[in-house]
Amino acid sequence: MKTYLDCIPCFMQQALRAGRIATSDENKLKQILDKTGEMVKTISMHDTPAETGMMVYQIVKEVTGVYDPYKDIKQQHILETKSIYPKLEKLVANSDDRLLIAIKIAIAGNIIDLGVNKAFDIVTDVKNILKQDFAILDYLAFKKQLEKSKDILYIGDNVGESVFDKILIKELKKPVKYAVRSIPIINDVTREDAIASGLDEVAELIDSGCESPGIILDQSTPGFLKLFDKSDLIISKGQGNFEGLSECNRQVFFLLKAKCPIISNHLGIEEGSIILKEHNV
Amino acid sequence: MKTYLDCIPCFMQQALRAGRIATSDENKLKQILDKTGEMVKTISMHDTPAETGMMVYQIVKEVTGVYDPYKDIKQQHILETKSIYPKLEKLVANSDDRLLIAIKIAIAGNIIDLGVNKAFDIVTDVKNILKQDFAILDYLAFKKQLEKSKDILYIGDNVGESVFDKILIKELKKPVKYAVRSIPIINDVTREDAIASGLDEVAELIDSGCESPGIILDQSTPGFLKLFDKSDLIISKGQGNFEGLSECNRQVFFLLKAKCPIISNHLGIEEGSIILKEHNV
Numbered sequence: 001m002k003t004y005l006d007c008i009p010c011f012m013q014q015a016l017r018a019g020r021i022a023t024s025d026e027n028k029l030k031q032i033l034d035k036t037g038e039m040v041k042t043i044s045m046h047d048t049p050a051e052t053g054m055m056v057y058q059i060v061k062e063v064t065g066v067y068d069p070y071k072d073i074k075q076q077h078i079l080e081t082k083s084i085y086p087k088l089e090k091l092v093a094n095s096d097d098r099l100l101i102a103i104k105i106a107i108a109g110n111i112i113d114l115g116v117n118k119a120f121d122i123v124t125d126v127k128n129i130l131k132q133d134f135a136i137l138d139y140l141a142f143k144k145q146l147e148k149s150k151d152i153l154y155i156g157d158n159v160g161e162s163v164f165d166k167i168l169i170k171e172l173k174k175p176v177k178y179a180v181r182s183i184p185i186i187n188d189v190t191r192e193d194a195i196a197s198g199l200d201e202v203a204e205l206i207d208s209g210c211e212s213p214g215i216i217l218d219q220s221t222p223g224f225l226k227l228f229d230k231s232d233l234i235i236s237k238g239q240g241n242f243e244g245l246s247e248c249n250r251q252v253f254f255l256l257k258a259k260c261p262i263i264s265n266h267l268g269i270e271e272g273s274i275i276l277k278e279h280n281v
Numbered sequence: 282m283k284t285y286l287d288c289i290p291c292f293m294q295q296a297l298r299a300g301r302i303a304t305s306d307e308n309k310l311k312q313i314l315d316k317t318g319e320m321v322k323t324i325s326m327h328d329t330p331a332e333t334g335m336m337v338y339q340i341v342k343e344v345t346g347v348y349d350p351y352k353d354i355k356q357q358h359i360l361e362t363k364s365i366y367p368k369l370e371k372l373v374a375n376s377d378d379r380l381l382i383a384i385k386i387a388i389a390g391n392i393i394d395l396g397v398n399k400a401f402d403i404v405t406d407v408k409n410i411l412k413q414d415f416a417i418l419d420y421l422a423f424k425k426q427l428e429k430s431k432d433i434l435y436i437g438d439n440v441g442e443s444v445f446d447k448i449l450i451k452e453l454k455k456p457v458k459y460a461v462r463s464i465p466i467i468n469d470v471t472r473e474d475a476i477a478s479g480l481d482e483v484a485e486l487i488d489s490g491c492e493s494p495g496i497i498l499d500q501s502t503p504g505f506l507k508l509f510d511k512s513d514l515i516i517s518k519g520q521g522n523f524e525g526l527s528e529c530n531r532q533v534f535f536l537l538k539a540k541c542p543i544i545s546n547h548l549g550i551e552e553g554s555i556i557l558k559e560h561n562v
Contacts, residue, residue, distance in 0.1 A: 005307065008314045009293035012321075016286055026286065026326070033289045033321055040318030045311060 001243045004262045007049045011056050012036055017114075018060045018186065022069035035059045048243040049262075050214025057185050057213070068184035070114060070159075077112055077160030077187070078196050080122050088167055091130075099146075099171050100139060104130055106168035107255050107274045109161030110238050114187040116259045122160065129257070135273030142253050142276060149232035152176045154203065155215055155245075156189040157238030162197035165237065169202045177227055178203035183211045188240070214240025217248065239263050245279070252279045282524045285543045288330045292337050293317055298395075299341045299467065303350035316340045329524040330543075331495030338466050338494070349465035351395060351440075358393055358441030358468070359477050361403050369407075369448055380427075380452050381420065384536065385411055387449035388555045390442030391519050391538045395468040403441065410538070416554030423534050423557060427453060430513030435484065436460045436496055436526075437470040438519030438537075443478035446518065450483045458508055459484035464492045469521070495521025498529065520544050526560070533560045 015036040019029045036059055043052050061067060088105050095101040108129035111120045146152075154169060154176050156162055169176050178199050181188045189197070194205050209221035215236070217225065228234065234252045236245050242254050242263070254277045258264040264271040296317040300310045317340055324333050342348055369386050376382040389410035392401045427433075435450060435457050437443055450457050459480050462469045470478070475486050490502035496517070498506065509515065515533045517526050523535050523544070535558045539545040545552040 005297055005310050005314065008318075009290050009297060012290035012293050012318075016290060029286050030326060033286065037289075037293075037318035037321030041315040045307070 001048055001246045001263070001266055003043060003045050003047055003049050003052060004266075005045075006262050007052070008040055008043065010260070010262075011040075011043075011049075011052055014053065015056045015060060018057055018069060019064065021073070021114075022060055022064040022066035025064075028063050032059055032063045035063065048214065048216065050212045050240045050243045051216055053214070053240070054185065054212035054216075070184065070187045073114065074159040074187050074193055075196070077122070077158075078163060078193070081109065081112070081160045081163035082198075084123060084126065085163055085167070088126075088164065092167060092171065099143070101130075102168040102171040103139075103142075103255065103276055104274070105164050106161070106237070107257055107276070109164030110157060110255070110257045110274075111259075112158045112160040112187065113238065113259060114158070116239075129274060132274055134275060135258075135269040136267070136275040136277045138253070138276055138278035141278045145233050145251070145253070146172060146174070149174055151231050152233045152235065153179060153206075153227045153231035155179045155208070155234070155236045155241050156181075156194065156199075157241060159187050159189050159193040159197070161237065162189045162194055162199060166198055166202055168235075169199070174233075176203040177206045177231070179206045179208040179215075179224060179227075181211065181213075182207050182209055185211060185213050188213050210244075212240070212244075214238075214242070215244040217244065248279070249281050251281070253277070254279060282329055282527045282544070282547055284324060284326050284328055284330050284333060285547075286326075287543050288333070289321055289324065291541070291543075292321075292324075292330075292333055295334065296337045296341065299338055299350060300345065302354070302395075303341055303345040303347035306345075309344050312344045313340055316344065329495065329497065331493045331521045331524045332497055334495070334521070335466065335493035335497075351465065351468045354395065355440040355468050355474055356477070358403070358439075359444060359474070362390065362393070362441045362444035363479075365404060365407065366444055366448070369445065372411075373448060373452065380424070382411075383449040383452035384420075384423075384557055385555070386445045387442075387518070388536050388538055388557070390445030391438060391536070391555075392540075393439045393441040393468065394519065394540060395439075407445075410555060413555055415556060416539075416550040417548070417556040417558045419534070419557055419559035422559045426514050426532070426534070427455070430455055432512050433457045433514045433516065434460060434487075434508045434512035436489070436515065436517045436522050437462075437475065437480075438522060440468050440470050440474040440478070442518065443470045443475055443480055447479055447483055449516075450480070455514075457484040458487045458512070460487045460489040460496070460505060460508075462492065462494075463488050463490055466492060466494050469494050493521070493525075495519075495523070496525040498525065529560070530562050532562070534558070535560060 019032040108126040111125045208224045257274045300313040389407040392406045489505045
């Protein structure tokens, strides 16, 4: 997905929001906005928003010297999601369609996104999403592909959401490789976070090579690209990965909650919708 | 009022919104955002938002070559407000407190602000505001000052709102000088718009000298400054004028609807509140 003009004011908001997580020094925050403002002219509208997002969060790191501003918040989210994990596992166990409910739980986790300007309450929001209908649901295609797949590449998104990904991965009942970001970027899941989420118990963790809040294939490691090419089934979580992969040249299943007006318009769905969407070439 | 950090992403949104009124050319819109982004580092946090706002709208003019992007919309708003004017005059005539209801009508007009990111419907919103209580109402101080005043300086804000200002000016029953912007800026009222609103029938129109979406005393004409100094009563409409005058060294009565979170926080009131606030030194 290309960058839309409306993404640009949003980058400024993200810069300020992330800056405030890292520092309360007003001069540093103004510097972050100055540098983000200067960066605007370097944004190509053909780049994905995740590519520009990476530059924004690099500015925050540079100016504040804080390498992982979301560290404490990420740990808190892992605790919160783990506290409701047993209940959600029970929900899956008692369901008529275990896979579908596990998919919904994994999408519900996608509310835990600190890159967008939305407040959330994990327990309440998860409950609401479990009652919500899908705006796009390519479930039959997904089940068909899953059935014939020998291996799965699962591309992670946010920390906390990652705990719920474990529930879905267990229901897939196939070998899964779980791709993580290579460095901390917003609250996206790194190897360390994936381990803290317990994902190493159900999947092999893979470094994507990406330092952006979404997969950018040009920046991915050869190892990731090989998996991306060869895996029978790819599950991509969240908006950032969608931005990077929405025009890729292979089949991908996107699981996300549309949390910004730009992505909702792009997908032709209402803001707040949840989707399991098959992309194909 | 100084510029807050949150004003800066808002300037980018305003640049895009105003740009889209003037052009649909995506390259020009990107240029507007590039230039606004580059301008961020020149913003002093001690300046008022109106001063920076002026620069934003100058960029829109420069890039698009459109001197008055809001011209058609302003004319439309004058037509709409004039169409309900007789009803509102009747409302004043039948009221127990004619002055207070005229003040409310004048504030209700303040919804017609194209600088903020809020949709509005003139007829519906005016009806709602007439039912709304004031968050701050220094009415006794206002009446007292009005009673002893020989002359009034009334600082206009938006076009359309200007039509409702006429209702209040008629109720003041004192000589009024009505200050306008010197050039078109957003949908703020210029001399031409004031005449189209019928204000020349009830007040003497005065050029403020300001090219910004709010009074900036440093940029005002000597004539305006003399009036600002000597007038017995000053009525300042809207957010932009409040930004420029909230720390001035004389008594001013501010009439406005708080339409952005920054101004609401600054005033310690809820967003959407209406106020008649006495400022004094």
